[in-house]
Structure formats: structure tokens, C-alpha cells
Amino acid sequence: MALTPFFGRGAGAWDPWDRSLFDPFLPISRAWDLLDVSGPSSFSRDAMAVANTRVDWKETPQAHVFTADLPGLKKEELKIDLVDKNTLRISGERQKEKEEKNDQWHRVERSGGRFMRQFRLPKNVNVDGISAKLENGVLSVNVPKAQPDANNGGDVKTIDIGSGSA
DSSP states (O other), X not given: XXXXXXXXXXXXXXXXXXOOTTXXXXXXXXXXXXXOSSOOOHHHHHHHXXXXXXXXXXXXXXXXXXXXXXXXXXXXXXXXXXXXXXXXXXXXXXXXXXXXXXOOOSOOOOOOEEEEEEEEOOSSBOGGGOXXXXXXXXXXXXXXXXXXXXXXXSOOOOOOOOOSOO
């Protein structure tokens, strides 16, 4: 008796041995597979384009660095915004390949559609120094940290300590 590996596509929601749709450790792409019992539709592929845009956020002593794998995208198809001086928004659109009248498709797995990811930035960043680069399908956004103020960013008032009754 052969067992289906946990990463293989089983009978989806109808398989009693399959992982539950409500498993908190289940990747979102696998959850879409469980819901989709008739094969991937155009909607589910496009929705997965949004869900599969993975971004790493690393903090170094000098900056916060965001890295995303975006194969096949050009910088003209990407947009990076700073919203209300505290939210970094990375968005773009993957263009679908044009279907020619005489083409016969055997399999369509690459997804198209819009995607967007947002990250609330901490208060210790220099929003004027944000930079980004796209190289070999990898987007890197560098958000430098602000120089700390000597008084931690606020006015300091010294309170005298008296003796006796107030």
C-alpha cells in the first residue's frame, strides 16, 4: 500500500488522511488546493499570485531590509510607496501571456494578476533615505534607521526632588 506524501496533491477536502483546511501550519497555497476540487481555475491562480508574493524582512544595525523574489517582473511593473510615513507598500502586476487564436495550451501554471504587500515600519527609520533595486528578479528595499537623538527624540525635563511635605 503506497502512501501519498504530505506535499503531494491528494483528494483535497475529501481525503480523510489529508491535513485539515483549518491547520494553522498549512501554507496558504496548500489551503487553496484543498478548496479547489476541480483543478485550478483562473481565479485561484490569480489569487495565488497575491498569496505567493513572499517577502523577507531583516533588521541590521543600520537598516531594515525587505527582499522579495519577483521573477520575470520588470521595474516598470513594480511600485513602492510610503503611506502616511509609516507603511511600506510593495505592489505590482504580473502580466498574463497573450493567447493567440491558433495556440493550443497543454498546461497553465504561471499566474498573472496584481499583488500587494504592506509593512508597518517602526518609528526609528529615516524615510527620506529609502532606496530599492531590482536585480535578477530579486527586489531589495533598504530602509535606513534614523540617527538616535541624544534625548531619545523628546524634550527632557528634570524634576527636582524636594524634602519634607509636598
